[in-house]
Amino acid sequence: MSAPVLLVIAHGSRDPRHAATVHALTARVRSLRPGLRVETGFLEFNAPSVPRVLERLVAEGAGEVVALPLLLTRAFHAKSDIPSVLHEARTRLPQLRIRQAEVLGPSPLLNAALEQRLQEAGVSPADRRSTGLVLASAGSTDPEAIAVIAEIARELRHTGWCAVRPAFASAVSAGGFSRTADVVRALRADGVRRVAVAPYVIAPGRLPDRIAAGAEEAGADVLSGVLGPSPTLARLLLNRYDEASVPAARVTSLSA
Numbered sequence: 001m002s003a004p005v006l007l008v009i010a011h012g013s014r015d016p017r018h019a020a021t022v023h024a025l026t027a028r029v030r031s032l033r034p035g036l037r038v039e040t041g042f043l044e045f046n047a048p049s050v051p052r053v054l055e056r057l058v059a060e061g062a063g064e065v066v067a068l069p070l071l072l073t074r075a076f077h078a079k080s081d082i083p084s085v086l087h088e089a090r091t092r093l094p095q096l097r098i099r100q101a102e103v104l105g106p107s108p109l110l111n112a113a114l115e116q117r118l119q120e121a122g123v124s125p126a127d128r129r130s131t132g133l134v135l136a137s138a139g140s141t142d143p144e145a146i147a148v149i150a151e152i153a154r155e156l157r158h159t160g161w162c163a164v165r166p167a168f169a170s171a172v173s174a175g176g177f178s179r180t181a182d183v184v185r186a187l188r189a190d191g192v193r194r195v196a197v198a199p200y201v202i203a204p205g206r207l208p209d210r211i212a213a214g215a216e217e218a219g220a221d222v223l224s225g226v227l228g229p230s231p232t233l234a235r236l237l238l239n240r241y242d243e244a245s246v247p248a249a250r251v252t253s254l255s256a
Helices: 016-032 050-059 076-092 108-120 125-130 143-157 180-189 206-217 231-245 248-255
Strands: 005-010 038-042 064-069 097-100 131-137 163-168 194-199
Touching (some): 038 050, 050 064, 076 097, 108 143, 125 131, 131 180, 163 180
Parallel strands (some): 064 097
16 A cells, blocks of 8 residues: 655745745655655645646556645644645545644754754854843744743753744734834844844745845844755654654544
8 A cells, every 4th residue: 555645835925035935845855754645735836836736646556645835823724724735625625535734833852953053054052051042933923922932042051052032023022022123123122142043934935035124124143044855844844744644543542
């Protein structure tokens, strides 16, 4: 019996760097598990769309798909957009079994990928005691997503940073988080000598550019890269795929 196809579902963007990064990430996933069929579908802006990918898979004889949201938190796209698209596909393509995997975060692997990007940007473990970290996410109005970002910031605070504060790229987000530039300035006002900004986003685009602009505006000392096609992130995708692929009966037996 062949393994389910892994369908990575990305939001999409008018910025060509977004799709290029998503495809580089899925290529790394393939390299980590040769023989697994990995496809990419987009919700908007880019092709192929999720419905078109699923139709093609049925035409090619696929029987089962694990649909993996390329999202760091369970916000609107994970709770509404993607379930709606998959529900419509199940109705049109009853011969195809579709399972929706969990979103990527929170996960220790995401934290590890974030810290790897910071090291690449020049922040060594010894620097943490004198460095304040701004955990800059795209932003959300979803309380669950906001709580996850706040909890990640608290977890990172216990790994040696002198301070860790969350920030949002978008000023319209809820939850009381400030913009990147404002958080950088607040850390400076508190006496933090060195400030690093870490974008908690997967691919380049408008909001990551806004994070970078805020870091530059406020004079941050370090700006790390987006998570991108890191090996650690690719392993996390495979972990979520495996979790969704385990039959329900086996999950019951494992938890008994």
